[in-house]
Amino acid sequence: MPGIQEVFDGTTHKSPEHTQIELEHQSSYDRDRDELARLGKKQVLKRNFGFMSMLGFSCTIMVTWEGMLVLFLAGYQNGGPAGLIYGFLFVWVGTLCVFATLGELASMAPTSGGQYYWVAMLAPPSSRRFLSYITGWLNVIGWQALLASGAYLCATIIQGLIVLNYPEYNAQRWHGTLLLWSIICVAVLVNTVIVSLLPKLECVILIIHVLGFFAVMIPLVYMAPHGSAKDVFTLFVNGGGWQTTGLSFFVGLYGNVFAFLGTDAAIHMSEEIANASTNVPRSMLVSVLLNGALGFAMLVAVLFCSGDITAEEIIETPTGYPFIAIFVQATRSIGGSTGMAVLVVALGICATIAFLASASRMTWAFARDRGLPMWRYLNKVEPRSSIPLVSILTTVTISCLLALINIGSDVAFNGVISLTINGLYSSYLLAAGLLLWRRCTGAIALPTTYESNPKIVTEGEAVSAQGTIHLTWGPFRLPGASGIAVNVVGCLYMLIIIFFSFWPPTREVDAATMNYSILVTGFWILFSIVYYFAYAKRIYKGPLMEV
Secondary structure, X not given: OOOEEEOOOOOEEEOHHHHHHHHHHHHXXXXXXXXXXXXXXXXXXXXXXXXXXXXXXXXXXXXXXXXXXXXXXXXXXXXXXXXXXXXXHHHXXXXXXXXXXXXXXXXXXXXXXXXHHHHHHHOOOOOHHHHHHHHHHHHHHHHHHHHHHHHHXXXXXXXXXXXXXXXXXXXXXXXXHHHHHHHHHHHHHHHHOOHHHHHHHHHHHHHHHHHHHHHHHHHHHHXXXXXXXXXXXXXXXXXXXXXXXXXXXXXXXXXXHHHOOOOOHHHHOHHHEOOHHHHHHHHHHHHHHHHHHHHHHHHHHHHHOOOOOXXXXXXXXXXXXXXXXXXXXXXXXXXXXXXXXXHHHHHHHHHHHHHHHHHHHHHHHHHHOOOOOOXXXXXXXXXXXXXXXXXXXXXXXXXXXXXXXXXXXXXXXHHHHHHHHHHHHHHHHHHHHXXXXXXXXXXXXXXXXXXXXXXXXXXXOOOOOOOOOOEEOOOOOOOHHHHHHHHHHHHHHHHHHHHHOOOOOOOOOOOOOOOOHXXXXXXXXXXXXXXXXXXXXXXXXXXXXOO
């Protein structure tokens, strides 16, 4: 065996190279454990992920080129081809700024709690607990909604493919709900029974994600009739009847925004990643760059290959998804189009598996700090597999219950989809805004060495008489004015996205076109505030110091 030397006395000695590898692995493990201890947390989950497996996890949870195809209609109706192109670039740059900022925070405090922990770390003492609590709730409900939304989109694409192959099929909403439940069952199987294989599986899915891009792109570009560059880059559509084309453009951004959602999944897996303070920000930024490049290339290809399909045919396709109609026109084959779309569905299901992993870790982390009802049960970790089994099953139950909304009204369920943007982006904004304030006031110190990075503390732990918290940058940061500029751009971008995420797709609103996300988001925020003052205020003290 390489690295092992047998000697004549029967003992086995390791070569210097093998010993060095073991020491480096032990050093990395000890550093991660000590770093988590500085944050006041015990190491209870296994660190099975490295940089490549987490990059695969981040890329496949975003599924940007696939998501852009699925939500193509939102930007096409409000914005048109040119609106989709420039809207994608706007969202791509904005997302990079957001996650460069969150990457700095993840490097300072790599914990599964993510945003609510950082808010407790950065906020003034007078509002620290309350702001942290609200941020935790926004993050939890955002991830719960994202799991249900991802499974819903996959389920309805399957229904669209059935309509394509069997035109006599009468699609019912309850059919979609049953398919949604089936997809979530697959996610549960992977996250519980074969969870030890998840890191290796994510590396394989990353390869399929990239190769699948070419498997769809090549036949699409080669076989489809091509439109003109003028139509692609200069044609704007105001399908919502808004007062100006610019307003229509911003209303249609949410499709591109949704295609980049889930980037913070790596944050909530921080306690399962080796060398988390470096690998978490790296995996997030590389995944945004890679997925953005693939998504933009696919968007340009689809717009050039829409050919003779009219805007009305794209919007009113019987499958419900315009990309399927574009595939049919390109290949002139229902079988070929189905095969290309099945690849999109398969990668969407893989993303749902990752949604469940991240959503359950976020739920577990917030329950560990007593932020959720029934926290005593939700914070338990199954000893044999070291996974938060109760949180996984609770997350699945919530998503299955949310799916029942679709049986009554798919319009109402769209409010759940919009909740993902409202919840997640609001939690990002609170953390990024507080970081900008601390950065501009010079409250964050530079470490002299990586090992000297001091303990990140929260209420009641190493706080000075003035109530301030001593903060130190992690190994990843954007220095000087560039860091402030990126931070400011990220915050402004999030304000725009949150504001327009509540708008309906058309100016003339009825029960079928209403955006119910304002109602759904408002309900959960009101519920969390009432619960906080009625009960949680007595038990939620911010992130608890376990060690």
